[in-house]
Structure formats: structure tokens, C-alpha cells
Amino acid sequence: MLSFFTVDCLIFTFHEGKLKVLLNERNEYPYRDWWAMPGYFVDKQEEMEEAVNRIAYEHTGLKNIYLEQLVAMAGLKRHPEGRILTVAYMALVRYDDVKNKVKPVTNYMRQAKWFDVNEVPELAFDHNDILKLGLEKLKRNLNYSTASFEILPExxxxxxxxxxxxxxxxxxxxxxxxxxxxxxxxxxxxxxxxxxxxxxxxxxxxxxxxxxxxxxxx
Amino acid sequence: MLSFFTVDCLIFTFHEGKLKVLLNERNEYPYRDWWAMPGYFVDKQEEMEEAVNRIAYEHTGLKNIYLEQLVAMAGLKRHPEGRILTVAYMALVRYDDVKNKVKPVTNYMRQAKWFDVNEVPELAFDHNDILKLGLEKLKRNLNYSTASFEILPExxxxxxxxxxxxxxxxxxxxxxxxxxxxxxxxxxxxxxxxxxxxxxxxxxxxxxxxxxxxxxxx
DNA sequence: ACAAAAGTGTTAAATGTACACCCATGT
DNA sequence: ACATGGGTGTACATTTAACACTTTTGT
Missing domain, CATH: 1.10.10.10 (Winged helix-like DNA-binding domain superfamily/Winged helix DNA-binding domain)
Known part of the structure; x- marks a missing residue:
């Protein structure tokens, strides 16, 4: 049973000297064929933190990643079917741990792919805005968090x-x-x-x- | 027409050398008679930012305050009637501008009152958690924001x-x-x-x- | 031997920290 | 005259910023 809000996952990694973000090619309407952050509806009886882990896994194959809340978006026009509130989360993963594993296990998404953060196309919904907020947060916290170490090989x-x-x-x-x-x-x-x-x-x-x-x- | 999520307002000021937070005494179930942050349901066709300003006004009498998003809370048990997601916002106001104006204009709330942040009682819902997050954010941003100046007389x-x-x-x-x-x-x-x-x-x-x-x- | 990146120290300027007394005003 | 908070300077330690060459390794 679906709830009335979604979660989205902004997943970063680092590879070949570049900061990368993981995006899905959507196989479902709305925004079919567009690139988007992994995200979907939270189940009615599911805690949001569980949902975001489940959805990250289903859409990218990644398990046990640490996701932290970034922002809630609720624009009336962000979703073509009417306002769907979304809570965006952010995570950092090591490329070496995941390089061969980024593959959706549902068919809502056609593929998952790493994009250089400077080469991200126009995304579905308001996902470009969310990405921008995520990058700003990364920058603000760089000196006070283990972010850089979560994203590098051990x-x-x-x-x-x-x-x-x-x-x-x-x-x-x-x-x-x-x-x-x-x-x-x-x-x-x-x-x-x-x-x-x-x-x-x-x-x-x-x-x-x-x-x-x-x-x-x- | 009500939506399926709420907004809550964490409003700080500064008076007589103390940091204060504005709370409402609730006149409605659930948590009737409890103290809580000003908050209510967003209307179906209302942008969240409009809603938070409207609700702040209705519950406290304060107008034109600058509210910034703090966090979204969606715990399954946070609301006795089932999960109600809330997006908490945070604002800073000058005590001199508002001292005689903190009075609800709806009767969902019985009164609005400034509490010393160190003397806040047990609040409705998860509002104590939200307050804690708000204080942490205030602290993190103290040196990089105009927060202190928004809260002081001009x-x-x-x-x-x-x-x-x-x-x-x-x-x-x-x-x-x-x-x-x-x-x-x-x-x-x-x-x-x-x-x-x-x-x-x-x-x-x-x-x-x-x-x-x-x-x-x- | 060449290409590529690793690794390394000094100096000057700016910033942060510890610390105690006299001053101005109203009652 | 006294009580109350306002206002001020110096010395030392720490942190930041600018700057260029030698070393190691694989091909």
C-alpha cells in the first residue's frame, strides 16, 4: 500500500578524480525516458528511513548505505499528477565497493549510471534543484564530516x-x-x-x- | 481543503538576555492542553511556503517573518491518528517588533507564549526533537548568517x-x-x-x- | 633518459587567546 | 559614595598563505 509521499536519494561517489552522482533512467510515467534521482513512494506502514534504504536498493542495487536527510520539496507543480511531496536524502559511497553493482532490481528504472556532477542533464521533477542543494551541503560540511572518507577507498x-x-x-x-x-x-x-x-x-x-x-x- | 501533511514553525527571539521560543497551548485534539510549536495542515492548493506563513500568522499573530526549512519528520508514531508528515521551518524575530502581538487568531490554539529555550516543557508530537535540531542548526550557522541580527533590535x-x-x-x-x-x-x-x-x-x-x-x- | 606524480620547509601575515583595570552614569 | 555594566591593550601562540625544487618509479 503506497503512501502519499516519496523519497529521493542523492548518491555521490568519487572516481578517477571526479565527483559523481548516481542517476536512473526512468522506465515509468511521468518522465519516462528521463534521468532522475532514484526515488519512489514510501509504503503506508513503513518508516521513512527504511523506505529510503529499500528504494535506494531497488533502484540501484546498493545496500547498507548511510543516507542523511537533505530537504523536503512540495511544490504544487513539481509532479505532473499534482503535488507529491518528496523528502530527499543524501549518501556517499565508495566507488570500489559498488562499481559493478549499480543495476536496478525493479523495472521502474531502466538503468542506473554515474554522472560527473558537472555533466548532469536536465532531470525529472525538481531533481536539478535537489542536486544543487546537495552539493552545497557537501561543501558546507566538508571540514566537519567524514564525507570525504566515506567516498574514498578505505x-x-x-x-x-x-x-x-x-x-x-x-x-x-x-x-x-x-x-x-x-x-x-x-x-x-x-x-x-x-x-x-x-x-x-x-x-x-x-x-x-x-x-x-x-x-x-x- | 486540507492536504495530508502539516508544517510546524520554530520561532525564536531574544529578550532580557535569553533565547526564547514561541509555543502554543493547543485547544484541539490530539494533544489538547499541551504546548506545541505553531503548526497545522497545508491546504491542497497552497504552496508550502505560503502555508507556513499563513499558519505562523494564524497561530501567533506574527506576519512577514522569514521562515527557513529545517527538517521533515515522518515517524509512523509521531501523530496518534496515524502518520502525518510534517515539515518544520525555523524563524528568528525581534522581540520589540512582536512583543504585544503574539496572540492566535484561530481558536485551534488557546494562547501563544515565549519560553526560555532551557525551560521548555514536554511538547506535543515530536516537537522536542525538532527544537533540538533547530538549536543545533542555529549553533552551526551562527558565524555565517545574519541570525543574531534578525533576533536583536535593529x-x-x-x-x-x-x-x-x-x-x-x-x-x-x-x-x-x-x-x-x-x-x-x-x-x-x-x-x-x-x-x-x-x-x-x-x-x-x-x-x-x-x-x-x-x-x-x- | 624521460614522463609523471610524490614528497618536502620556510617565512610572513593574520588570527585567536589569555588576562585586569579604570570609566561613566544613575541612584 | 556606591553599584552596575561599559569600554579598553598587550603579549604570546596558533593558523594560514605564498611559494619551487628534488625524488622515485615505470616505461
């Missing part, structure tokens, strides 16, 4: 971390100052491991020290 | 400004450092006017220089 190089900062902030940063700042934060664990498979000097790998991070913000 | 003393910072952050601040920091921001206009009606040395008044503030954050 072991990452400082250059990868810097690329995320640059992609999210939309500006380039000084390498030395960036590294100094990150070390001073004290929650990066320097590993005795190095990148492999690159044709140049392999970079050292780092991990987030979650304990220290939490201590800092509690 | 002409204010530095001590009043400091009291807001202290109330919102929940800690005391050093007077000299606070004043130095505020002057350095460059968007306070020092007036040639002074407090009146106090039985001690009258403090100089200041205004927010909106132009300079906007330049700084755009």
Missing part, C-alpha cells in the same frame, strides 16, 4: 583526498599546505603501504583514524 | 550581541576578544547613539551593515 592517497576537496569546493588547493593541514588534524593514519599499478612513483596510503576523528568532534 | 549593544552568542553556543565568551573579533569582521556599523533608560553607563549602539555582510559571503 586506503587512499593524499592526492585523492585533495582531489575531493578540490571537486567539492570547486577550487584548486596548494599541495604542501593541504598536506600540512591534514597531518595537523591528527586523524589520518599513515600506513606502511603504497599504491600499486601506477607508472610513476607510488604514493603512500592513509586511513581515517575514526576514533581520533570522533574524539575531536564530540 | 540597533543593539555589543553586550546584547555577545549574549546571543553565549546563549546559542552555551558558553561564556571573553568580552575584549569578542569585541575585537566583531570589529574585525567589518560589518558592524558603529552609531553615534547610546542606550537609554539604564541606571549605569549607557552603551553605544551598533547596526548590521548588510551591504558589507553580503559582500563578505557572496
Amino acid at each position: 586506503k587512499f592517497t593524499l592526492t585523492q583526498l585533495q582531489q575531493i576537496y578540490e571537486a567539492v569546493l570547486g577550487e584548486t588547493l596548494d599541495k604542501r599546505n593541504f598536506r600540512k593541514r591534514m597531518s595537523n588534524l591528527g586523524y589520518l593514519k599513515e600506513l606502511d603501504e603504497y599504491q600499486t599499478g601506477v607508472s610513476y612513483r607510488a604514493a603512500r596510503l592513509y586511513k581515517l583514524d575514526k576514533r581520533k576523528f570522533l574524539k575531536l568532534f564530540a | 540597533k543593539f549593544t555589543l553586550t546584547q550581541l555577545q549574549q546571543i552568542y553565549e546563549a546559542v553556543l552555551g558558553e561564556t565568551l571573553d568580552k575584549r576578544n569578542f569585541r575585537k573579533r566583531m570589529s574585525n569582521l567589518g560589518y558592524l556599523k558603529e552609531l553615534d547613539e547610546y542606550q537609554t533608560g539604564v541606571s549605569y553607563r549607557a552603551a553605544r549602539l551598533y547596526k548590521l551593515d548588510k551591504r558589507k555582510f553580503l559582500k563578505l559571503f557572496a
Whole structure:
């Protein structure tokens, strides 16, 4: 039994130095054939947080991702069949965990595909607005959240971390100052491991020290 | 014609050195006789932003206040008659503008009253949770928003400004450092006017220089 | 040997923090 | 004269910002 509101999922990842967002090609009216954020109706007897996880899974194949509320949209004209309120959620996933798994398990959606955030087409409903709000939130919280670490491989190089900062902030940063700042934060664990498979000097790998991070913000 | 979701308004002000929140005593079931945030059903053909302004007015008498979206709540048990989704908004008003005007114009609510944020009773629905989220948002944004200036008289003393910072952050601040920091921001206009009606040395008044503030954050 | 990215320090400026006393006003 | 809050400066520590070259590795 369907409820009278929907949830939408704004799912970001990071791959090849670019910030990406996961979109579905719709197979259902309205907006059939358009690209849209994964989203659907919440069931009558289902908590919204359960629904958003279920729907993320059904439309993308991704499980156990951490979704955080972003905004509610209720414009009278946002949906052609009359006002359908939607609550948008936002999540960050590691590309390596999911690269082969982004495939809808319902046929409401034809496919799921990663788009560079700078190359997103015109989307269904008000989804371009939601994306914009999501990017702003990402930017606001960059320094106070583990967002960058949820989106990177568990072991990452400082250059990868810097690329995320640059992609999210939309500006380039000084390498030395960036590294100094990150070390001073004290929650990066320097590993005795190095990148492999690159044709140049392999970079050292780092991990987030979650304990220290939490201590800092509690 | 009523819609199937509500909006709630979290309205803050500042008076006598304290941060206050505006609550209604309910005259309707459910939660008749309880205190609650001003809130009600959105009309079917009404934009949510219009609704929140209308409802704020009907339940408190306040007009033309700037409300910003805070969070959507949709717990299955939040409303005794089944899930009613609500979108909570947040506003800041000047006590001097409104002190004699907080009076409901509907009889859904018996009265509207300012509560010290530290002395709020158990509220209807999940309104205590919403209040907590609102206070956190206030704190997060304190340095990047005009919140403190919307809540103060247009002409204010530095001590009043400091009291807001202290109330919102929940800690005391050093007077000299606070004043130095505020002057350095460059968007306070020092007036040639002074407090009146106090039985001690009258403090100089200041205004927010909106132009300079906007330049700084755009 | 070349291409590609990794890695590394210093200096100057700006900002933040700790701290205590005299001043002006109304009663 | 006293009670009350208004108003002020200095020294030190920390953080930020600008800036360029050498090292390592794979091909």
C-alpha cells in the first residue's frame, strides 16, 4: 500500500578524480525516458528511513548505505499528477565497493549510471534543484564530516583526498599546505603501504583514524 | 481543503538576555492542553511556503517573518491518528517588533507564549526533537548568517550581541576578544547613539551593515 | 633518459587567546 | 559614595598563505 509521499536519494561517489552522482533512467510515467534521482513512494506502514534504504536498493542495487536527510520539496507543480511531496536524502559511497553493482532490481528504472556532477542533464521533477542543494551541503560540511572518507577507498592517497576537496569546493588547493593541514588534524593514519599499478612513483596510503576523528568532534 | 501533511514553525527571539521560543497551548485534539510549536495542515492548493506563513500568522499573530526549512519528520508514531508528515521551518524575530502581538487568531490554539529555550516543557508530537535540531542548526550557522541580527533590535549593544552568542553556543565568551573579533569582521556599523533608560553607563549602539555582510559571503 | 606524480620547509601575515583595570552614569 | 555594566591593550601562540625544487618509479 503506497503512501502519499516519496523519497529521493542523492548518491555521490568519487572516481578517477571526479565527483559523481548516481542517476536512473526512468522506465515509468511521468518522465519516462528521463534521468532522475532514484526515488519512489514510501509504503503506508513503513518508516521513512527504511523506505529510503529499500528504494535506494531497488533502484540501484546498493545496500547498507548511510543516507542523511537533505530537504523536503512540495511544490504544487513539481509532479505532473499534482503535488507529491518528496523528502530527499543524501549518501556517499565508495566507488570500489559498488562499481559493478549499480543495476536496478525493479523495472521502474531502466538503468542506473554515474554522472560527473558537472555533466548532469536536465532531470525529472525538481531533481536539478535537489542536486544543487546537495552539493552545497557537501561543501558546507566538508571540514566537519567524514564525507570525504566515506567516498574514498578505505586506503587512499593524499592526492585523492585533495582531489575531493578540490571537486567539492570547486577550487584548486596548494599541495604542501593541504598536506600540512591534514597531518595537523591528527586523524589520518599513515600506513606502511603504497599504491600499486601506477607508472610513476607510488604514493603512500592513509586511513581515517575514526576514533581520533570522533574524539575531536564530540 | 486540507492536504495530508502539516508544517510546524520554530520561532525564536531574544529578550532580557535569553533565547526564547514561541509555543502554543493547543485547544484541539490530539494533544489538547499541551504546548506545541505553531503548526497545522497545508491546504491542497497552497504552496508550502505560503502555508507556513499563513499558519505562523494564524497561530501567533506574527506576519512577514522569514521562515527557513529545517527538517521533515515522518515517524509512523509521531501523530496518534496515524502518520502525518510534517515539515518544520525555523524563524528568528525581534522581540520589540512582536512583543504585544503574539496572540492566535484561530481558536485551534488557546494562547501563544515565549519560553526560555532551557525551560521548555514536554511538547506535543515530536516537537522536542525538532527544537533540538533547530538549536543545533542555529549553533552551526551562527558565524555565517545574519541570525543574531534578525533576533536583536535593529540597533543593539555589543553586550546584547555577545549574549546571543553565549546563549546559542552555551558558553561564556571573553568580552575584549569578542569585541575585537566583531570589529574585525567589518560589518558592524558603529552609531553615534547610546542606550537609554539604564541606571549605569549607557552603551553605544551598533547596526548590521548588510551591504558589507553580503559582500563578505557572496 | 624521460614522463609523471610524490614528497618536502620556510617565512610572513593574520588570527585567536589569555588576562585586569579604570570609566561613566544613575541612584 | 556606591553599584552596575561599559569600554579598553598587550603579549604570546596558533593558523594560514605564498611559494619551487628534488625524488622515485615505470616505461
